[in-house]
Amino acid sequence: MTSTAPKPLTESASGAVPAAAPDNPPPLSRARRILRAVAILGCLPYLTLKTIWIAGGEIGIPPDSSLLEHRTTMALANAGTVLMDGAVIVLVLLLTRPWGLRMPAWLLAVPLWIASGLLAPIVAGYPLQMAVRLFPGAPESGTTGASEPFLDDWVFAVVYPGFIVQALALGGLFVLYARDRWGHLWQGRLHGLPRTATAPAQRITACVVAVLALLPAAVHLSWAAGSRAGLNASRAEDYTRDSAVLDLVYVGFTVTAVAGVLLLAFPRGRALPVKLPLALAWVGSGALACWGGWMLMTSLTTVDDLTKQPTPALQLTYAVQMIVGILVATFGAYFFAERAAAARPAVAAADHDATAPARPRG
Numbered sequence: 001m002t003s004t005a006p007k008p009l010t011e012s013a014s015g016a017v018p019a020a021a022p023d024n025p026p027p028l029s030r031a032r033r034i035l036r037a038v039a040i041l042g043c044l045p046y047l048t049l050k051t052i053w054i055a056g057g058e059i060g061i062p063p064d065s066s067l068l069e070h071r072t073t074m075a076l077a078n079a080g081t082v083l084m085d086g087a088v089i090v091l092v093l094l095l096t097r098p099w100g101l102r103m104p105a106w107l108l109a110v111p112l113w114i115a116s117g118l119l120a121p122i123v124a125g126y127p128l129q130m131a132v133r134l135f136p137g138a139p140e141s142g143t144t145g146a147s148e149p150f151l152d153d154w155v156f157a158v159v160y161p162g163f164i165v166q167a168l169a170l171g172g173l174f175v176l177y178a179r180d181r182w183g184h185l186w187q188g189r190l191h192g193l194p195r196t197a198t199a200p201a202q203r204i205t206a207c208v209v210a211v212l213a214l215l216p217a218a219v220h221l222s223w224a225a226g227s228r229a230g231l232n233a234s235r236a237e238d239y240t241r242d243s244a245v246l247d248l249v250y251v252g253f254t255v256t257a258v259a260g261v262l263l264l265a266f267p268r269g270r271a272l273p274v275k276l277p278l279a280l281a282w283v284g285s286g287a288l289a290c291w292g293g294w295m296l297m298t299s300l301t302t303v304d305d306l307t308k309q310p311t312p313a314l315q316l317t318y319a320v321q322m323i324v325g326i327l328v329a330t331f332g333a334y335f336f337a338e339r340a341a342a343a344r345p346a347v348a349a350a351d352h353d354a355t356a357p358a359r360p361r362g
Contacts (some may be wrong), residue, residue: 032176035173035176038166038169044100044162046081046085046159047085050081051082060151060152065150088166088170091108092173113285113329116171116283117168117286117289117290118286119166119167120253120286120287121287123163123164123167124252128245128248129242129245131243134287151314162276175195176235186278186341189271189274190263190273190274191269196338198334202264202331205261206261206264206266209261209324215320216317216320216324217254219313220247220251220317221245223239223247224244224248224251229313230314253283254321254324256284257280257281257285257325260280261328261332264278278335281328283323285328286329288328289321290325291321292319292320293318293322296319299315
């Protein structure tokens with residue numbers, strides 16, 4: 001994505017963006033001020049707990065939790081996650097301050113893609129897990145809980161709603177920002193997309209993505225259905241209904257990412273708006289790449305207990321899941337680059353016509 005002349009961060013009552021000089025932007029709209037405040041407030045529960053744990057506090061951690069066995073590792077991990085959640089606040093400011101319009105597109109899009117990828121499965125999965133718990137008669141997929149206490153239940157009840165709040169507020173701010181800065185790149189419908197020189201490569205990439213995605217989708221679906229093939233002994237013992245819901249969520253995001261990239265690669269005869277498959281590819285690829293990479297990294301750090309060591313099947317599943325997400329994101333980056341390149345001549349011609357002296361009549 002490349003930037004053309006940025007538009008100010010305000011809307012009129014009709015939704016149109018009024019013209020204003022970038023050097024003297026009008027006040028921020030009320031909707032954006034509210035979303036900014038909500039996003040920052042949503043970060044506070046997580047940041048507060050993590051800061052307490054880094055300082056040595058044990059609130060919310062059971063006395064026999066495995067987290068207390070490696071305090072140095074826990075402090076370093078908590079410091080890293082504090083930086084990650086603090087980055088959300090930085091992104092909120094970037095999306096609502098005038099200097100955020102001058103940021104290079106990639107420097108803003110990449111962390112937002114990561115943030116949406118990490119938060120989207122929580123937004124989708126946590127409410128579903130709570131809904132499943134309303135049916136106590138449903139069969140468990142494993143034991144009733146982890147074999148070792150990890151955190152008190154109230155910690156999840158405080159932190160995860162905070163994640164959902166910040167995800168929705170940050171997403172709303174990003175949609176408004178992206179509409180103002182890059183909205184012209186996703187106008188129109190799929191059947192109107194021009195045929196480009198990279199179309200064959202795009203179709204091949206989409207087909208590769210669809211084939212590779214079969215592996216993680218099938219494995220996650222099999223785990224949710226009751227199979228424990230590919231899980232180590234510890235994870236197989238601790239597998240619950242919550243785990244099954246999360247695996248089904250991963251299957252859903254896999255389908256989302258594949259659908260988005262296939263629609264963009266094979267647009268002929270489709271009247272869908274371009275922004276729909278772009279949104280599917282954005283959210284789906286982020287969820288697959290970020291959580292696949294995160295789960296792969298965390299599984300590789302657990303090597304002290306043979307029952308917790310990751311199996312080759314587990315590593316392969318998360319690695320392929322991550323690769324699928326990265327491929328879809330790369331596809332989207334090339335799509336936006338081509339659209340931006342095609343838009344430059346039209347913008348330059350319009351600027352030339354606006355500045356050219358009037359031709360004399362006669």
